[in-house]
Amino acid sequence: VPLQGVRKRIAERMLASLQTTAQLTLNSWADARELLETRSIIKKNADKFAFPNITINDLVLFAVARTLLNHPDLNATFESDTIYKYRSINLGFAADTPRGLLVPVIKNAHQLKLPALAVITKQLAGDAVEARITPDALQGGTFTVSNLGSFGIEHFTPVLNPPQVAILGVGTITPKPVLRDDETQTYPQIALSLTVNHQVVDGAPAAKFLQSLSQNIASISSLLIL
Numbered sequence: 001v002p003l004q005g006v007r008k009r010i011a012e013r014m015l016a017s018l019q020t021t022a023q024l025t026l027n028s029w030a031d032a033r034e035l036l037e038t039r040s041i042i043k044k045n046a047d048k049f050a051f052p053n054i055t056i057n058d059l060v061l062f063a064v065a066r067t068l069l070n071h072p073d074l075n076a077t078f079e080s081d082t083i084y085k086y087r088s089i090n091l092g093f094a095a096d097t098p099r100g101l102l103v104p105v106i107k108n109a110h111q112l113k114l115p116a117l118a119v120i121t122k123q124l125a126g127d128a129v130e131a132r133i134t135p136d137a138l139q140g141g142t143f144t145v146s147n148l149g150s151f152g153i154e155h156f157t158p159v160l161n162p163p164q165v166a167i168l169g170v171g172t173i174t175p176k177p178v179l180r181d182d183e184t185q186t187y188p189q190i191a192l193s194l195t196v197n198h199q200v201v202d203g204a205p206a207a208k209f210l211q212s213l214s215q216n217i218a219s220i221s222s223l224l225i226l
Contacts, residue, residue: 005099006099006100006102007100010101017161017162021078021160021197021199022197022198023157023195023197024198025157025193026195026203027191028192028194028210028211028214029176029189029191030189030190030192030213030214030215030217031189031218032187032188032189032218033188033218034217034220035056035059035060035190035218035220038059038220038224039056039059052115052122053118054115054118055118056149056190057093057121057149058118059114060147060190060217062112062114062117062223063217063220063223064145064168065089065091065109065112065117066110066216066223067209067212067213067216068089068110068143069089069110070212071208071209071212073205074166074196074201074205075089075142076165076200077142077162077163078162078163078165079163086142088107088108088110089108089110089142089143090107090140090141090142090143091142091143092104092141092142092144092161093121093124093125093144093145093147094144094146097128097129102128102133102138103138103141103144104124104127104133104138105137105138105139105140106121106124114224124137141164142164143164143167144164144167145167145168145170146167146168146169146170147170148171149171149173149190150172152172154172154174155169155171155191155193156169156193157169158195159195160197162197165196165197165200165201166194166197166206166209167195168192168193168213169192169194169195170190170191170193171192172190173189173190174189175187192210192214194209
């Protein structure tokens with residue numbers, strides 16, 4: 001099978017990503033109890049409040065966009081020995097399509113309420129799958145999220161989408177034992193894998209972002225009303 005079209009561009013970009021960046025991946029978990037409860041409440045009241053279908057991925061994207069506001073080092077690109085940091089958070093998300101992996105971009109994601117973000121995400125994903133996506137909708141990303149949780153994947157190593165300096169991998173929600181007050185409790189947790197370009201992002205800022213994101217996911221209902 002000759003390598004051509006979108007598949008060829010993906011192959012070239014992935015190889016260039018690994019050859020030209022120093023990639024470091026950090027793995028963590030976030031308490032998913034409130035995430036699941038919030039989605040359940042929204043789903044039950046969708047007709048009453050005319051909400052679109054809200055997925056776990058929509059909630060995670062919302063939390064990522066809000067968390068990045070306080071971690072500008074990760075909402076950045078690195079080109080020609082220069083780091084560019086952005087006020088706007090243009091959130092890319094990996095979409096599986098018949099033509100291969102595409103990364104539509106939600107422009108100004110930090111300004112969107114959850115219902116608007118969900119609608120735009122579904123529109124972009126649909127356009128990507130149906131080959132209606134425009135080049136503009138695939139450009140300008142400042143941070144990317146790749147979610148493989150629906151496939152039962154826990155942790156994985158997401159590959160950077162250069163010139164971006166960070167990408168978040170989201171895994172499945174799994175019951176995990178946690179030691180609290182000398183007692184072992186089991187509750188659902190969502191897996192998070194953050195890859196950064198270690199040329200420009202150190203381990204501590206990356207870990208702090210993951211810590212903040214975990215806290216925001218664990219208290220997602222409070223984040224939604226801010």
